[in-house]
Amino acid sequence: MTEILGRVGEGFGGVADVFADNFTSRGEFGAEFCAYVDGERVVNIWAGDAAPGQPWAENTLVPIFSVTKGATALVAQVLADRSKLDVDAPVATYWPEFAAHGKEDVPVRMLLNHTVGLPSFPNYWDLVSFDDVAGWSKTKEIAERIAAAPLEWDPGTRVGYHSITYGWFVAELVRRTDGRTLGTFFQDEIADPLGLSFWIGLPPALNGRVARLLPDLDLPTLEVLAAIESISGGPGGAALFIGPEGGSPIDMANDPSFWAAEVPAVNGIADARSVARMYAMLARGGELDGVRIVSEASITAHTAEQARGEDAVFGGGDTRVALGYGRPTPTGLSFGPNDEAFGMQGLGGALGYADPIAKVGFGYVMNQTRAGGQTDVRARALSAALYAALE
DSSP states (O other): OOOOEEEEOTTOHHHHHHHHHHHHHSOOOEEEEEEEETTEEEEEEEEEEEETTEEOOTTOBEEOGGGHHHHHHHHHHHHHHTTSOOTTSBHHHHOGGGGGGGTTTOBHHHHHTTOSSOSOOTTGGGTOBTTBGGGGGOHHHHHHHHHHOOOSSOTTSOOOOOTTHHHHHHHHHHHHHTSSOHHHHHIIIIIHHHTOOEESSOOGGGGGGBOOOBOOTTHHHHHHHHHHHHHTTOHHHHHTTOOTTOOOHHHHTTOHHHHHSOOTTTOOEEOHHHHHHHHHHHHTTSEETTEEOSOHHHHHHHHSOOEEEEOTTTOSSEEEESSSSBOOOTTSOOOSSOTTOEEEEOTBSOEEEEETTTTEEEEEEESBOBOOSSOOHHHHHHHHHHHHHHO
């Protein structure tokens, strides 16, 4: 049996049992789970291997893909809460070049809630794709291409998951309003004050702590389909920035050069403890351990439903979004039993969310990736066990 390490609070033993079951019954390889309840860390456990032959340690970090979007949404929220960013102002107020191709009246709100209609830009593969790591650090050129790009639908008329461009939208707004990069802002204003091991743009000195992601056998098929779609002009592959060679996001996420770039939609590196702690702060009204990050009013405003409907980019399911945070749906994101919860999942299975009703901060990270649009069964099982313990 896999040895479970860490801390389990009284009454939460069932959560540790489910975590162990993930290894015996659900194909887990290495993982960490953490939960806070009303500001108290009640469970923090880890097990398995960070890489073949390398045990998962208390300080192991792991790429978390779109769980990063929750941190990026929080950055935008901090700026708005400090009156440095007006979500109802035109994007061009802060980013004049964005006005090209009829985008002059698009409000910031539509960049944040995935309704703007700009999930990619023409010929993206000659600058950035999962075929070549070099393009991901060219943020100036990427911002220029986004600003010059035409819209794929009338803003506000459809909702579609902007899986990569979302992060670049917020990054450029941070640069224009604050002067720092998004990764630096996040570190200075959120991660350091809260004591998080969470980076968007990892310092190379920490490379040795990062777990290696393992591909799911079903994932290459998904990638090939996305690559074919991108070449034929379909929106899904383009929104994922899949290149003509069909390069794998999983392989790219194991490249230290990718860790060092700032790709604020998908390349966060963190542990479960930090994901849960960030959301614990939000679940308690914006303050944790005497550190206030945002106001309670801003949490209400930024987590309220903005749009819901069939996803215009990927189709096949109900998408529900707030200002950057995802909201639960029966066929998509799952954040426990309370509809008021908000957060984001990552490609392969990682999950982070806040539940302001139960005051839960939830963080789950792993290195054995699994394909699928719904919240991963391993995270769902942990969530169910956590709420059973709370009852």
